[in-house]
Amino acid sequence: xxxxxxxxxxxxxxxxxxxxxxxxxxxxxxxxxxxxxxxxxxxxxxxxxxxxxxxxxxxxxxxxxxxxxxxxxxxxxxxxxxxxxxxxxxxxxxxxxxxxxxxxxxxxxxxxxxxxxxxxxxxxxxxxxxxxxxxxxxxxxxxxx
Numbered sequence: 001x002x003x004x005x006x007x008x009x010x011x012x013x014x015x016x017x018x019x020x021x022x023x024x025x026x027x028x029x030x031x032x033x034x035x036x037x038x039x040x041x042x043x044x045x046x047x048x049x050x051x052x053x054x055x056x057x058x059x060x061x062x063x064x065x066x067x068x069x070x071x072x073x074x075x076x077x078x079x080x081x082x083x084x085x086x087x088x089x090x091x092x093x094x095x096x097x098x099x100x101x102x103x104x105x106x107x108x109x110x111x112x113x114x115x116x117x118x119x120x121x122x123x124x125x126x127x128x129x130x131x132x133x134x135x136x137x138x139x140x141x142x143x144x145x
Contacts, residue, residue, distance in 0.1 A: 088096070139145060
């Protein structure tokens, strides 16, 4: 090849290298810009990491509180079950009230019977006193002491 051809080829390559160099410089600027963006994102990520750690601690605290509340719910559930087992139902109360009403009726009846009994007893006592008085009067007349 002739020297002129070689120089022409070299010149054309030089132009291509210049274009490639410009493209590479442009890419370098873009990479620097991306690097700055990545640093900014890294800082944001670090800040978010701290926030997430804080949120994680809060969630752990809430988890403990929820566990405590769950235990209390179970305890109260068991207590309610025991209370419910021992508690009278409306039907139980009705039955008890019905029984008490029957007892009350019987007690009133007995009270009336007792009043009548004491009245009759008092009448007999009074009658016995009269008879004893009469006997005392008759005894001397018949010769008894």
